[in-house]
Each structure stands twice: as structure tokens, then as C-alpha cells.
Amino acid sequence: MIALALIRLRNLFAVVMLSGIYSLVSAGLFVVMDAVDVALTEAAVGAGVAMVFMLSTLALTTGQEKMPPTHTPLLPLLVVLITGAVLIYGTADMPLYGDPANPAHQHVAPRYIEDSPQEVGVPNMVTAVLASYRGFDTLGEVVVVFTAAIGVLILIGGSHSSRRRSDQDDES
Numbered sequence: 001m002i003a004l005a006l007i008r009l010r011n012l013f014a015v016v017m018l019s020g021i022y023s024l025v026s027a028g029l030f031v032v033m034d035a036v037d038v039a040l041t042e043a044a045v046g047a048g049v050a051m052v053f054m055l056s057t058l059a060l061t062t063g064q065e066k067m068p069p070t071h072t073p074l075l076p077l078l079v080v081l082i083t084g085a086v087l088i089y090g091t092a093d094m095p096l097y098g099d100p101a102n103p104a105h106q107h108v109a110p111r112y113i114e115d116s117p118q119e120v121g122v123p124n125m126v127t128a129v130l131a132s133y134r135g136f137d138t139l140g141e142v143v144v145v146f147t148a149a150i151g152v153l154i155l156i157g158g159s160h161s162s163r164r165r166s167d168q169d170d171e172s
Helices: 002-008 012-032 036-060 074-091 103-119 125-133 135-171
Strands: none
Touching (some): 012 036, 125 135
């Protein structure tokens, strides 16, 4: 329902607020699925950092979408429907959530439980997995967020410096 409301709205501030709500709902779903680390990341990045970036960008633009769509484009709708069908087809063969016969429960989890204290030396298993086994993944996520932050700062800073130059040209 939130995604449908996002599509229909033309007020950009309302879109930003609803996208933050969507991120918080997603974080709640991750908590229900026992993926608390992913939930914290979604809450921090999706509802936190992304909201700050979008509100900062919105402060530099107008609050309404300028040109409402005059027609319904069929090509994007067709691409979305085909992609959705392929994703549903691809996930139809997956094992059920929580099934003890899942490959992750048969191979990966027992190895982490048995070998992580000796391999990593960290008593907390979640910390051992996130900091050691998934260290490059976590580093990649940090690099993506850092790059996005730098990009937004460059965009915001570029508009201020061009304004300053035009103000200085007007004064002379």
C-alpha cells in the first residue's frame, strides 16, 4: 500500500516521508525474519541517511513534480511485469523459510558455530560473522554509503558555489 501511494503522489515531501516509512516497515519485517543486522542497516541507511539526502535535495528544489505524466508508458510497465514474473519463477524452487533442511542450516551455520571461535577469536558469533566472514561485504556497503554521501555533498556544494559566483558577478 505504501509503494502504491508513493507512485500516486505528486508532492515530493510526502514521497520522501513515505519512503522513510517504507524503510522502517522493511526494517520491521527484517526483525520478524530474525535478520536484526539487516534491519539495523535498513533503518540507518533507508530511514536515516537516505532521508537526510532526500530532504537536503528537496530543500534545493521545488516541492511539487513539475510535469505530470500525460500518458501511461507501456514499456516500463511491461519491463516491470516481466522482471516480476522472472523473480517469482526463480524463487519458486527455493526451500521454505525456516526449513531445517535448507543448505544454509546443513553446511554454513554448523561451520560458523564450530569453527568461528578458533578462526576469528571473537566470543560473540554474530560479531565474528559480520566482522570477519562478511567483512568485505560490510566494507562494500560502507563504501557505497560513503560514495553516495560524497556525491550528494558535491552536488549540494556545486550549486552553492555556482550561486556565489553568479552573486559576485552581479555585484561587479
